[in-house]
Amino acid sequence: MSDKGKGRKKEKFISGRVNRLSPSGIRKFFDLLQSMDGVISLGVGEPDYATPWHISEAAVKSLEKGYTMYTSNSGIIELRQETGKYLESTYGVKYEPLEEILMTVGVSEALDLALRAIINPGDEVLMPDPHYVAYDSCVILAGGEPVKVPTTEANSFEVEPRDIETRITPKTKAILMGYPANPTGAVMSKEKLLAIADIARRHKIMVLSDEIYARLVYGVEHTCFTSLPGMKDNAILLGGFSKAYAMTGWRIGYAAAPKEIIAAMTKIHQYTIMSAPTMAQVAAIEALKTGESNVLEMVEDYNRRRKIIVKGLGDIGLSCFEPKGAFYAFPSITVTGMTSEEFSEQLLIEEKVAVVPGSAFGECGEGYVRCCYATSLADIEEALTRMKRFVKKHRK
Amino acid sequence: MLKDILRVLENDAHATTKQIATMTGLSATVVNKTIKQAEKDRIILKYKAVVNWDRVEDEQVWALIEVRVKPEPESGYDSIAGRIAQFEQVRSVYLASGNYDLLLVVVGKTERTVADFVSQNLTHIEGVEGTETHFMLKRYKEDGELLEGGEGVKRQPVIL
Numbered sequence: 176m177s178d179k180g181k182g183r184k185k186e187k188f189i190s191g192r193v194n195r196l197s198p199s200g201i202r203k204f205f206d207l208l209q210s211m212d213g214v215i216s217l218g219v220g221e222p223d224y225a226t227p228w229h230i231s232e233a234a235v236k237s238l239e240k241g242y243t244m245y246t247s248n249s250g251i252i253e254l255r256q257e258t259g260k261y262l263e264s265t266y267g268v269k270y271e272p273l274e275e276i277l278m279t280v281g282v283s284e285a286l287d288l289a290l291r292a293i294i295n296p297g298d299e300v301l302m303p304d305p306h307y308v309a310y311d312s313c314v315i316l317a318g319g320e321p322v323k324v325p326t327t328e329a330n331s332f333e334v335e336p337r338d339i340e341t342r343i344t345p346k347t348k349a350i351l352m353g354y355p356a357n358p359t360g361a362v363m364s365k366e367k368l369l370a371i372a373d374i375a376r377r378h379k380i381m382v383l384s385d386e387i388y389a390r391l392v393y394g395v396e397h398t399c400f401t402s403l404p405g406m407k408d409n410a411i412l413l414g415g416f417s418k419a420y421a422m423t424g425w426r427i428g429y430a431a432a433p434k435e436i437i438a439a440m441t442k443i444h445q446y447t448i449m450s451a452p453t454m455a456q457v458a459a460i461e462a463l464k465t466g467e468s469n470v471l472e473m474v475e476d477y478n479r480r481r482k483i484i485v486k487g488l489g490d491i492g493l494s495c496f497e498p499k500g501a502f503y504a505f506p507s508i509t510v511t512g513m514t515s516e517e518f519s520e521q522l523l524i525e526e527k528v529a530v531v532p533g534s535a536f537g538e539c540g541e542g543y544v545r546c547c548y549a550t551s552l553a554d555i556e557e558a559l560t561r562m563k564r565f566v567k568k569h570r571k
Numbered sequence: 572m573l574k575d576i577l578r579v580l581e582n583d584a585h586a587t588t589k590q591i592a593t594m595t596g597l598s599a600t601v602v603n604k605t606i607k608q609a610e611k612d613r614i615i616l617k618y619k620a621v622v623n624w625d626r627v628e629d630e631q632v633w634a635l636i637e638v639r640v641k642p643e644p645e646s647g648y649d650s651i652a653g654r655i656a657q658f659e660q661v662r663s664v665y666l667a668s669g670n671y672d673l674l675l676v677v678v679g680k681t682e683r684t685v686a687d688f689v690s691q692n693l694t695h696i697e698g699v700e701g702t703e704t705h706f707m708l709k710r711y712k713e714d715g716e717l718l719e720g721g722e723g724v725k726r727q728p729v730i731l
């Protein structure tokens with residue numbers, strides 16, 4: 176049935192930009208995983224909770240009332256107001272709801288809009304490596320050039336301000352970073368963020384701060400980048416509801432930034448998306464108004480599992496720095512002598528445990544795997560038992 | 572410290588000492604001691620499973636019984652509630668606000684055994700002025716757990 180000649184011809188239609196995107200290193204694992212039974216997955220990076228019911232109920236009620244139309248392009252005004260209030264009360268940074276906040280389809284859209292709003296062809300965007308899989312691709316799609324700033328386990332995967340500064344060129348337009356970090360679970364100290372703020376100010380570079388995991392921190396306080404002195408005018412804050420309120424499927428996030436930037440982002444948003452899903456916006460209002468106790472409860476529960484998996488990985492010989500944010504552990508697998516892809520593939524085949532190779536998140540992720548602990552305690556324990564067997568067998 | 576341990580156990584009575592120690596950052600010895608003390612102090616009363624009896628062939632009748640009582644001059648509601656609580660058919664006893672005073676959860680083999688309990692035991696207790704019995708027709712949620720549809724939705728593989 177295959178018609179290779181035809182396929183090749185069609186590929187010619189694919190744009191150069193898209194062809195430049197590296198095929199996701201995770202894809203083939205998920206294909207393999209789909210074909211297997213009894214797999215314990217530490218692969219998928221999303222909360223294992225359903226959205227707290229009162230939040231879902233708010234959306235159900237809105238549907239019953241007939242709230243099924245577009246909202247204003249920027250989002251329901253009440254939601255922007257609540258988001259503004261939330262950012263001010265939580266991080267002490269004040270945004271004007273009418274002009275400085277835009278509701279988006281998840282934080283993913285906010286990231287895409289921010290990049291497209293500021294990038295000219297060839298502009299460079301600095302980003303820590305390893306980084307969330309979409310960062311470099313989104314920069315390329317926006318016509319920019321991703322420039323990786325290596326981070327290491329020795330520095331707890333915090334990006335060093337001096338490593339950023341040495342990579343700045345006349346073409347550098349922005350720094351894109353996400354802390355707490357996917358895939359490492361790293362958080363940034365306030366001191367280092369202040370140093371980055373200083374660099375951004377001196378070199379007139381925009382900072383894109385993806386703070387989707389802001390609420391998932393353990394024993395440390397999250398510093399909102401735009402709350403730092405002078406940074407509200409120099410940075411774009413990207414946030415959302417997916418991780419804190421277990422609302423991944425709702426696709427609702429936001430950007431907060433100076434009004435000129437939000438206006439530019441809104442232009443793209445109105446031509447490509449119109450408005451974020453109405454029922455998701457209604458649910459988000461409910462989340463902000465009454466969801467705080469749910470967040471605290473889930474964070475407490477993630478924290479318990481975090482401690483179990485970090486200790487467990489250490490006990491089976493996979494050293495793992497202590498992740499203080501998100502819901503990922505990022506152990507080193509070098510004791511096996513395998514690459515992270517080999518490790519992940521063999522682990523899946525031999526022991527039916529799915530993890531994500533660190534190399535999927537950039538060169539500096541090589542030698543590590545990402546284990547998401549937002550899964551039941553019983554599954555974490557069973558995964559650790561299986562991984563123990565695997566490491567023992569393959570230890571070099 | 573005690574509260575941290577209780578929160579783990581309340582959610583999963585199966586959690587091992589070792590697990591609780593890791594989760595709370597306490598030593599296994601301290602966890603063990605604290606739990607033993609909590610048991611002694613009757614903070615932890617019992618470790619039980621939440622059972623969906625509807626999935627098992629089982630003839631059990633559950634009833635909610637509202638009881639109006641005349642409080643005693645000295646002990647108020649406590650001594651009469653305590654007497655009612657002695658009956659093994661009585662699962663739970665609460666003092667509630669509203670049109671009645673005590674709310675009981677009563678379990679029996681048949682409707683008849685529950686009815687007998689009401690007419691022969693409950694109404695004979697001094698101070699009980701009236702009762703209203705509601706037989707439970709179906710259970711939807713037990714102790715925080717949904718009986719149906721609580722299995723959760725399978726997560727879809729997604730690249731992120």
